[in-house]
Amino acid sequence: MGANVDRRWQIGQLAKQTGLSVRALRHYDELTLLTPSERSESGYRLYAETDVRRLYRIVALRQLGFPLDEIGSLLDEDGPDLPETARRHLHRVEGDLDRRKRLRRRLSPMVEALDRSDLDQ
Secondary structure, eight states: OOGGGGOOEEHHHHHHHHTOOHHHHHHHHHTTSSOOSEEOTTOOEEEOHHHHHHHHHHHHHHHTTOOHHHHHHHHSTTSOOHHHHHHHHHHHHHHHHHHHHHHHHHHHHHHHHHHHHHHHO
């Protein structure tokens, strides 16, 4: 077996490698999204290769805007159907975009009116 199979990362090393904060990794542990495979005799979190792969999946799903409470179940083998969850998420994103467009339409005239009133003073 290769040397990487037996490799373990402490939380600081994993944070540095992934660009995440130690705080974020601890938060993922608290949420049981990413539980380290082992603990050292001193109590340090030790992450195995499988943990690192799971972390990269978590990061990818976060970048797509999935909420943390859905990510855990998506990564579990008996979790919900990924295509259906992605469709629901897309529907939410489209709703958010519609709300933001309506807000923009209301704010734009307000900003223009405020700019004009500043010129009058």
